[in-house]
Amino acid sequence: MNEMTPTREERVANLKGMGCARKRVEDARFTQGKGNYVDDVKLPGMLFGDFVRSPHAHARVKSINTEAALALPGVVAVLTAKDLEPLGLHWMPTLAGDKQMVLADGKVLFQGQEVAYVVAEDRYIAADAIELVEVEYEDLPVITDPFKALEEGATVLREDLEGQTEGAHGPRRHPNHIFLWEQGDKAATEEVIAGAEVVAEEMIYYHRTHPCPLETCGCVASMDKINGKLTLWGTFQAPHVVRTVASLLSGIAEHNIRVISPDIGGGFGNKVGVYPGYVCSIVASIVTGKPVKWVEDRMENLMATAFARDYWMQGKIAATKEGKITGLWCHTTADHGAFDACADPTKFPAGFFHICTGSYDIPVAWVGVDGVYTNKAPGGVAYRCSFRVTEAAYFIERMIEVLALRLGMDAAELRRINFIRKDQFPYHSALGWEYDSGDYHTAWDKALKAVDYEGLRREQAERLEAFKRGETRKLMGIGLSFFTEIVGAGPVKNCDILGMGMFDSCEIRIHPTGSAIARLGTISQGQGHATTFAQILASETGIPADMITIEEGDTDTAPYGLGTYGSRSTPVAGAATALAGRKIRAKAQMIAAYLLEVHDNDLEWDVDRFVVKGAPERFKTMAEIAYASYNQAIPGLEPGLEAVSYYDPPNMTYPFGAYICVMDIDVDTGEAAIRQFYALDDCGTRINPMVIEGQVHGGLTEALAIAMGQEIAYDEMGNVKTATLMDFFIPTAWETPNYTTDWTETPSPHHPIGAKGVGESPNVGGVPAFSNAVHDAFRTFGLTQAHMPHDHWRIWKVASDLGLHG
Amino acid sequence: MSKMHLKLKVNGQEVETLAEPRELLIHVLREKLDITGPHIGCETSHCGACTVDMDGKSVKSCTVFAAQAQGAQITTIEGIANPEGMHVLQEMFREHHGLQCGFCTPGMITRAWRLLQENPNPTEEEVRFGMSGNLCRCTGYQNIVKAVLAAASEMNSAKEAAE
Structure with a gap:
């Protein structure tokens, strides 16, 4: 070996x-303004397309007059239902088995x-024209409360479904009812609760919020009438x-349809669904024979495009006096808005x-979810979480705290004695x-030790004494x-979107000189797929990551896949990538x-x-092999070096983590200052620690944001009160703390490289950590549950209601 | 609506175009001048994705009328790189993973570029305050702050070496 030979x-x-x-x-393009969104x-x-939107939450549409709009120079068309x-x-x-109006059909909800939908030569003319469309409305009673929606005699919102007692997910028991979905053993759970030594009961509300990616949703539809091909660029996850x-x-x-997701400016679940803007743009392009662009503005995004959460979770948790959990019961009222989307x-x-x-190792449980229609925007998307997993994690992590209060037990210890043990997996x-x-x-022990949990509790007790002595007005929370995620949907046998099994795919082509291109069925929205998937392939094929191009998002070139959401890219497409590499x-x-x-x-x-085994000087590098595959006839083998893999995961993956947040709360102003946040994540095999850390910071x-101020709020008339970034809270660099990240590594046994996915864990685990800190600060004053978001006013109100303002 | 004859200096080049006085600077840049680095995130001056530099100040170009920009000198993300290669801020954003989806990045870097001219040696707190007009949904800012501080340090070292 000479000195030039690499070790x-x-x-x-x-x-x-x-x-x-x-x-x-990706960064060279993005930092120089050369992204292509x-x-x-x-x-x-x-x-350019633009929408006339309803100012009313519930009204009959008596008439629509488009004459004045059509008369405006530059207006090409106005579409109505x-x-x-x-x-x-x-x-x-919709994706949920319901249907949704593309344009108001007789009423608005x-x-x-x-x-x-107005189509014009530029966006200013389109904006002018929507002001000229005259719509006559007749107000109808508005329902924004899902409990009121289910009352007897409540106004029927979805008249189109009148008389339909069967929905997509079973019987509907009220005209505003969508489904009742149950899991577990209700009778056995209720029996355990009835006979339990200790039962804690609480209503936990996870409020309505919105993914609000920095880039709103939009598309460009271009119908080429000569060759009959439709090309659709859009913000599609x-x-x-x-x-x-x-x-x-x-x-x-x-x-004849080519869909292209170009660079996407954040998704967080907002860009999974199909929106009226896409449908109208396609129709407009077919009608006009010209390309049509539609990009919603922020207000439209927050008002109409895919909210998240809005779950009212009534919980009961049973335990022994020693704190061993014996049963969990949960009934959820889920506000889905006007359409189940x-x-x-x-x-x-x-x-x-x-x-x-x-x-937690909970022997018996039952969960029932009632889906309900109200006069709010449709959605219910997984905002940086696997489907409704953040609601679930918030529910159990709040119930554990409520139970700890009830038992008079330390909440860290209560978790510890109820964890599923390592030998139970x-x-x-x-x-x-x-x-x-x-x-x-x-993981838990590592986390508690890292923050000196006992020391924190001592400090908290001292602070409390000082507060009672009148020496400080700040409490410590x-x-x-401790969360367990369920991601990587999912096995085709039980997971599909509109009938399409939730597999994913990767196709690799090795070039003669030993570099490669790989295409996947997913699409990055900031996760850095072009970087990390090349790393998987580098390890599997021996081709340096710098010599591998990763391409996604063009349906004419990429293999079919179900896309990127629910932290599924690494568990599913990442597995396909590894397996395609192994075929190579x-x-x-x-x-x-x-x-x-x-x-x-x-x-x-x-x-x-x-x-060659036992003869280390005899070898062929992958680059040499790639060249040989193109330049010589090898008996019994086809020329070329390509592979494709469609991966149907045998199970979900279950990332987990331990988060601890310490905050100081000013009782008089309601301000909460986060002084420490420790996040331990176990996402199985770690592909790129830098990218993982970035995902954790962002999540x-x-x-x-969600825990401390962000919400989509409505007044009783159904007016959206939070439709701009002035009212809808997004933390700036000023409010955001520094985070300490840490990890353990428990590889997934069924995933080819043991990876589990991480993008959504910090959102799922983070919300209860922030919220529990607020609750914990007021724990000794008798607070059991205060609904999020914990903005200054709400925290002030908690303090006031507890009599802490003297 | 009648159009005005708009003359600007964008990234060192004299440019002319016709625009309605009510047109927003961001639209003039993106639609008329094909400068698509600055993005539109809110059109209400909250998010900062459209940040450009106008006559030596960071402005949100979604709240500047074309008419107000008449004769202005404008620098966008496209004008920040040196002829030799990326600006140190661009390099540091990459080095410290200060971006993910990239949508806020042009505005962030353009703002940081001005901030470091206003305050070449900022503290972390000053960076956080000085960048608080620019929203990011992906990074949690920690690595953006790190990148800006690292760029300041590099730029100061380079300046010292030159002196």
Whole structure:
């Protein structure tokens, strides 16, 4: 070996494979303003669409007069439901088995609902024209409270469903009822609760909020009438599904539709669904023969496009006097708004909410969810969480705290004695899940030690005494959270979106000179797929990550996949990527054997090459093998080096983590200063620690927003009170604390590389940590439950109600 | 609506275009001048994705009328890189993972570029305050702050070395 020959360590480092904090390949474009987002798409002759939206939350549409708008120079068309009806497109199916108006068909059901679609030569003319569309409304009674919606004699919101007693998910018991979905054993759970030594009961509300990615939703539709092809650029987290839906809705054959997700400016679940803007833009392009762009503004985004949460969770938790949990009961009233447009796998109308037994060994449980229509915007999307998992985690992590209060027990200890033990995995939960792996005690102990939990409790007790002596007006709160996520949807046998199984895919092509391109069925919205998926392939194929291009989002070139949401990219597409890489390696092994004139089994893989066993000087590198695959005839093998893998996961993955938040709360102003936040995540095998840490920082900040101030609020008339970023809280650099991140590593036993996904864990685990800290500060004054968001006013009110203002 | 003859200096180049006086600067830049680095996140001056530099100040170009920008010198993210390569801020954002989806990034860097001219040696607190007009939904700011502080330090070292 001469000194120019790289050592094995150098060869490993050169790969920039799994485990390395590889810098992102996306960044050179983004930092220089060379991203290509949907609003950057500019086509010759392109027109602009804009919506006339309803100012009323519930009203009959008596008439729509488009004459004045059409007379404005530069206006090309105005579409109403009447124009869409002959095409059967005035309504569209939702992902949840319901249907939704594309444009108001006789009535409007929420403020901001799409009423008419104006197409004009530029966005200013379109904006002028929507002011000229005259709509005559007749007010109807408004219902914004899901409990009132289910009262006898309540105004019927969905007249289109009148008389339909069967919904997509079973019987409807009231005209405003959507479904009752149950899991677990109700009778056995109620029996345990009736006979329990201790029962804690609480109503936990997880308020309505919104994913609010910095880029709003939008699309450009371009129908080429000459060749009959429709190209649709858009902010789509699931471009392949959008293609299938567009084909089914429009009747255009699927091969004649090309859907392109360009760069996406954040998704967080907001960009999974199909919105009226997409449908209207496609129709407008077909009608006008020109490309049509539609990009919603922020107010439209917050008012009309896919809210999240809005779960009223009534809980009962039973335990022994020593604190061993014996049963969990939960009835949830889920406010779905005017249409059931939740983005959940078809068979799960409440998503994976039944992960709500959390990280605890609870022998018996029942959960029932009633879906309800109200005069609010449709949605119910998974805002940076797997389907309804954040609601579940918040519920159980609040119930544990309420139980700890009831028992007079330390909440950290209560968690510890109820954790599923390491030797119990794979663990079958009372609500039907098989947790693949976990080591909760190790993670919890590491977290408590890292923050000096006992020291914090001592400090808190001293602070409390000082408060009582009148020496300070600030209380200290310690927020604990231990969460188990369920991500990576999912096995095709029970997970589908509109009938499409939730597999994912990767296709790899190795070039003659040893570099490669890989295409996936997912689409990055900031997660850095172009960086991290290349790392998986580098480790699997021995081709340096810097020599692998990753492409996603173009349905004409990428293999079919179900997209990126629910932390599914790494668990599902990441697995497909690893397996496609292994197929490449399997063929490479045969080529190497031929070149080295040995049997396949006489070779072993070493970083980037096949080496003859016992003869380390005889080897073929992947680059040499790639070249050989194109330049010589190898008996029994096809030329070229390509592979494709469609991966159907055998199970979900179950990332978990331990979060601890410490805050100082000013009793008189309601201000909460977060002085410490420790986040331990176990996402299985770690592909890129830098990217993981970035995901945790971001998810925690979204959790901070949700817990401490962010909400979509309505008044009784159904007016949205939080429709701009002035009212809808997004933390700035000023409010956001620094976070300390940490990890344990418990690989998933069923995933090819043991990875579990991480993007959503910090949101799921973060919300209870922040909220529990607020509750904990007031624990000794008798507070059991205060609803989020814990903004200054609400915290002040808590203090006031507890008599702390003298 | 009648249009005005707009003359601007954008990223060092004299440009002319016709625009309605009510048109927003961000639309003039993006639609008329094909400068698509600055983005539109809210159109209400809250998010800062549209931040550009106008006559030596950071402005949110979604709340500047074309008419107000008449004769202005404007620098956008496209004008920040040096002819030799990326500006140190751009390098530090990459180095410290100060971006994810990239949508806020042009505004962030353009704002940081001005901030470091106003205050070449800021504390973490001053960076957090000085950048608080720019929202990010992905990063939680921790790495953005780190990147800006690292850039300040690099720029100061380079300046010292040159002196």
